[in-house]
Amino acid sequence: MSEKAAKKMPAAGEQRIRLLSYNIQSGLQTASPREYITKGWKHFFPHPEKQENLDLISKLVVDFDIVGLQEVDAGSLRSSFLDQTAYLAHRADFPYWNKQVNRNAGPLAQYSNGFLSRIRPMETHTYSLPGLPGRGAILVDYGEGDEQFSVVFLHLALSRHGRLRQLSFVSDLIASRKHIAVMGDLNCPTDSGSLVDFMAKNGLKDATCGAPTYPSWQPVRKIDHIFLSDSLDTDTPHVIDFPLSDHLPVSVDVVLPFKLNESIPD
Template identity: 40%
Template sequence: MPQPDPTPASVPEPAPQRLRLLSANIQAGSSTRRYSDYATRSWSHVLPAGKRTALDAIAALAGRHDIVGLQEADPGSWRSGFTNQTHYLAERGGFAFWSHQPNRRVGAVASSANGLLSRLEPVEVLNHALPGRIGGRGVLLSRFGEGTEGLVVAVAHLSLGAQSRRSQLAFISEVLHDYPNAVLMGDFNCTWDRPEMDVLYRGTGLQPPACAVHTFPSWRPQRAIDHILATRSLQCANMQALPAAFSDHLALSTELVVPAAALQR
């Protein structure tokens, strides 16, 4: 009589999941198509007129992605018609989950926030204020899997000054240090090879991008200052810049290959 095989059949590991990510500085839905617009169209930064049209275009772009990080999204002030733009984009883009992190307010006229839109439900969302000579910057962190092995997505908008960026990147490095499956995306206001970026690469598993994608200014991109950085355990593919309505930044899109274990709840 044949004997049963004592070795249990091997169970194949779950296949990695492919997610589409987008990072977009949406300039609160304002319109800037040339440098002179910063002066001649400065009214668009404080008045709500025309912003719904821009937001609808951004929502159409965001809706083709699974996780979206927003910078300069107005959380509800005069210039947005007291509309929480992150919430509006979540509804128009068909996202079940959203969160925002208000950072800077100028009276009741204007306000700015980081935002997250997601088709996946986060297990935790954390807000961290960033250091800097001038306050009002932050990093929005979301976890999509349990434990330190879970996928972590952080959204940030860094300062213009190199010294402030260095302290901000050092803070972010401490926050992301223990996460092997992490993504940091946003408007860094600097290229990936600036000296202050070294503190991020040394303190985390985040890797420099395989290629620099120019995103600023949107009408004639010459600088790669918007980034989606991932740890070495994740794979980015098809990184490309896309128009985010009339913002002065192009949005950055990529496909991210994530180990199935990083999304287990």
């Protein structure tokens, strides 16, 4: 992959990193409850709409530095055998990207998480989350040592019991890390007991605005999140009015401290 679009980190001063999280529903737009039924077949079969929506999504993500993606297809019948994470990385000129297949239905479907990055990761780890099969986490470390910036990309279970087990697992993953971002479709609101406890245990704060993200056509629930360590300052949180899925994307600018800048390679 070309490094021409890699994020250039200055040797001094503060640096803003733009984060975005988006459940893209494999490129399928849903504009009403009725369309879950009338367009449901498109979840399993290819359709030109998905390609068109991916091209529009690529124009959204191009303005960000680190992007977390949920419900991307890794290349199967329903996506016309297109690796959607790789496609978005190419279209938006992200030099670094990776994916994690969580539900492998062979040639029929490849349900995945993914991320795009303009900053070179030092390490990338993928984990299967506890509970019913099909949920995973990607942990990406930028920099090394005490001044490391770590990002966890998640898509949590629908059940409360499953989410509790998964959040406990993630807590263990990030316990030794100082500067952390946790982002994704967490399938529960910020004020749910499981998230309140998770944030308190790990010294995290809700970095996005309080606006709801789901369903995209008439949002009433905030279930898509970006959490950040208390050590990190934030600016310009948004829920973006971009209804090309059944979720809306969330974004925030992170202000990195000077030492953290130095630890992230150009």
